[in-house]
Amino acid sequence: MRYNERIREIREDNFLTQQKIADLLHIGQRTYSDYESGKTRIPIDNLLILARFYNVSMDYISGASDVMTEYPKR
Template sequence: MKYNERIREIREDHALTQQKVADLLHIGQRTYSDYESGKTRIPIDNIMILAKFYDISIDYITGASNIQQPYPKE
């Protein structure tokens, strides 16, 4: 699964709107929509914020792993 599909799946699993996640990342809703559609690549800093927020490993978010692991605490 590609990362853009994964971030949409995770967001929907948490019943969040694109606007809520965009607010978390301090970006516009349109920019976040572009991340999910694959039009724009999501910066690693934002992937890290999402990983911490959702408590899911970066490997899972990026599609490097299909196993949900918690975000490392240290």
């Protein structure tokens, strides 16, 4: 699964709107929509914010793994 599909899936599983996530990332809803559709690549720092927010590993949110593990604790 590609990261754009994964971030959409996680957002929908958590019953959140694109606007809510765009607000979290301090970007416009249209920009976030472009991330989910694959029109624009999401910056790595935004992927990190989403991984922390959803408490999932970067491997999972990036699509590198299909195993959902928690975000690493410090």
